[in-house]
């Protein structure tokens with residue numbers, strides 16, 4: 251029994267790491283879990299139905315103790331041991347996980363109407379306007395309406411085309427910014443996380459709010475820093491696996507004040523959105539209803555001009571705020587994290603960098619900068635992006651899905667309200683699907699018939715950067731453009747190498763778990779210009 255307690259103590263400390271920092275008060279809660287676990291022998295709770303196979307579980311906590319600092323890795327090993335579809339009990343929540351293309355296809359396409367809901371997590375309640383957004387809202391008329399607004403008014407081809415000149419401006423700003431940093435003589439390298447984060451944020455805020463946050467025409471360093479800070483706190487809280495979602499008594503104890511923190515952040519984010527909406531309203535009034543034209547409207551203008559539900563003149567402010575927040579959260583980190591991983595992998599593999607540059611020199615030449623129409627012709631670069639998504643999907647899991655009713659999958663019973671963890675990280679490194687899973691090899695995506703390389707998933711479901719089915723990412727075309735454009739510009743304009751004293755293979759690829767999965771340490775690299783000087787100015 252003593253030995254068992256020690257084992258439990260050692261394994262319990264890992265999941266608790268996910269509960270943010272350790273504090274004295276959590277000892278009380280942990281003691282209760284330990285007592286419960288020690289009091290009852292390890293057991294498989296009797297299976298009422300034919301559930302999928304899965305690891306044995308403890309009373310009360312179920313399989314929560316088996317999740318470590320990198321839960322996607324733990325769940326991928328569980329699938330290797332128990333099969334392509336695994337059942338877990340996380341506290342009082344039924345869950346399944348998979349990293350198998352055929353099971354994923356069933357969940358996202360064939361049984362989409364059953365699995366396309368979302369759990370009402372406390373983060374979604376506190377940080378997404380009571381699940382009133384698109385990304386975290388359960389399936390239902392409200393989600394349908396909000397998603398339709400995104401698809402029909404915000405992310406349309408016409409609207410995205412109207413912002414092309416802003417994106418071109420941001421692409422040039424990116425190159426100029428790096429060009430300026432090249433001459434600093436700092437051989438420790440340029441902090442690419444900052445550079446790429448600023449590029450994504452500026453593109454998104456220009457489109458959404460009509461402002462550039464970082465750079466010459468920015469809204470000022472104080473506002474930009476505040477905005478970044480709040481957004482980072484929001485991401486971080488959305489990514490935390492909060493035990494209160496799985497163990498009701500944890501909510502009551504809340505040893506780390508997690509819910510209080512969520513409420514505080516929600517209030518700060520809400521104040522920010524309120525300010526933005528008021529600024530836009532004032533600007534509209536000043537123009538006496540007459541904006542220069544539809545193409546000059548940013549997303550907030552568009553949302554302010556839409557009629558509300560049930561014959562109301564306008565959308566509620568809360569609806570506008572939820573949509574704005576979703577767009578910022580969904581668009582900025584995903585593209586910035588992907589770009590940082592792609593840069594890291596390419597700098598680790600000088601052969602790949604040479605091939606990207608050969609393609610750019612042949613398609614674009616060295617007398618002008620890359621522009622958006624070039625992107626479809628950069629097939630090798632597109633392979634690089636696909637390979638980056640295989641090894642480093644923006645999030646380790648899709649946003650959790652939830653089943654709306656009892657159903658069956660692969661012949662097993664799946665209860666209603668089962669949480670679904672589609673492990674995209676595990677899919678990309680599944681040895682039954684890919685050879686040499688740890689090798690970064692873009693050539694594996696090169697089509698034999700020379701056709702255009704698609705970045706999104708194909709019928710084989712072997713990679714899933716933007717998901718599929720009802721919940722698939724509505725921003726995929728924009729996300730793809732932001733990623734391809736940043737990489738094309740940076741590799742066309744500069745030769746990249748590791749900071750002094752490091753070899754390419756010394757660039758580390760350690761990752762941290764969260765809603766998105768960035769490199770643990772920001773990427774630093776040295777840039778040397780490779781185009782005529784006048785192109786950078």
Ligand code: HEM
Nearest residue numbers: 384385580581584585644648649716717721723725728729
């Ligand atoms: C490289 C960039 C991006 C990647 C890799 C990405 C990936 C994803 C993924 C994996 C999901 C979850 C789908 C699921 O749970 O099944 C998602 C959802 C979503 N994404 Fe993206 N995304 C990107 C950019 C964007 C952009 C630019 C926007 C909008 C401006 C956006 C808006 C959304 C929204 C609103 C959802 C929620 C959809 C729903 O639940 O109905 N994303 N994205």
